[in-house]
Amino acid sequence: MSQPPPDRGATVLVVEDEPSIADVLAIALRYHGFRVLVASSVKEARGQVSEARPDAVLLDVMLPDGDGRLFARELRGSCPDTAIVFLTARDAPAEIVGGLGLGDDYITKPFNIDEVVARVGAVLRRIRPTDDADRDVLPAPPPLRYRGLELDETTYTVRREGREVQLTPTEYALLRFLVRNGGRVVTKEQLLRHVWSYEHAAESTVVETYISYLRRKLAPLGAPEITTRRGVGYGLA
Template sequence: MNSGPKILVVDDEERIRRLLKMYLEREDYIIDEAENGDTALEKALENEYDLILLDIMMPGKDGIEVCQEIRKEKATPIIMLTAKGEEVNRVQGFEVGTDDYIVKPFSPREVVLRVKALLRRSASSQKYVQEKAVTKDVIVFSHLTIDNDAHRVTADGTEVSLTPKEYELLYFLAKSPDKVFDRERLLKEVWHYEFFGDLRTVDTHVKRLREKLSRISENAAKMIVTVWGVGYKFEVMND
């Protein structure tokens, strides 16, 4: 019996769901399925999944809408499945909070590798975080602490729930305090893609990151600074 991370596979084509299920179960993942956006959203909100594979084009609610609704409640890692040529939809996916995308037709082995990679860096899959007796990779500021070994962020002592991509963006900026990064550089370093997309993807994630931090600590949120006409930086505050 499989005992690994639990994954929700969402696609309106049964053959694709069956193919993904077969390959993922070989890796000891527990697979649940949904054939449309409405069912997917219901399952995603009622259950705790380690990752969701979500097709964009579906009858009823599409993948963009489903992702947007999930992000209002949860930080579950999401990989979007998109047909070739749907670049606009991929950009929209990043803007609403998806963490990665795979273009159809895809290799099932590629899907498995992407799933493994996202689970490793996902805060919601502690099975893939190395447990260490002494935490070494920790960045500490006055109002914000980033524990990279545990993929955990705390603001004024309270844990902040972030998606994997929000976490990566914050960690990347915080590693180089006061250094300004333009949006193109952030897309390359955080999203790991060279694609002709809307740079608002970065703006959207920064906005969402600030909102989550500000709910707990206004001081922590203010550390992410907009440099007008250039990009963003992480500014260390002097209390």
């Protein structure tokens, strides 16, 4: 939890209908250098997104005027570069896997406020360049390839035999790490460290959840299977 935010000017929209929770989140994020906007409903959130185009949205799933998951789908279509971190009291793995596949991370309630700040920072480090000037002048990296898969480093798209699927930045980072390790099995701890920037393995359920997302999205491509080595980790067949 010791890593600083990637950009002390990054804007985070907190969408939470419980005022006490929203206030605590806003205070903590501002203390760590983020610009913070707050919305208590889907309607308010739409207005804030339209005006401010936040870098990240910390999004409650259950809102008074709508489902945060549906709003996330809308947001992913209109602002594909905005990071989405869900806040949810629904911690059943099947429900998380089924409903939160559009987010870059999820945090279950009750949560530790320092963990929330660290994970927002980790998501932004994954999906944003650290220097806008570098982004403007550096050439696009070549695609990664593995057993018929082609990973586009600039669009988070994976292709195989003319078919393609769009991944979230987190899904893409996970697949890229598996591809770079070829057919080797990598541990949950390695995935948490290299994909999520977590230094401890306490949040291992996030790996299982995003492996499920990836499997669902890659299945229509006939892609190499993501295999599970029970008690060890994951790899590409």
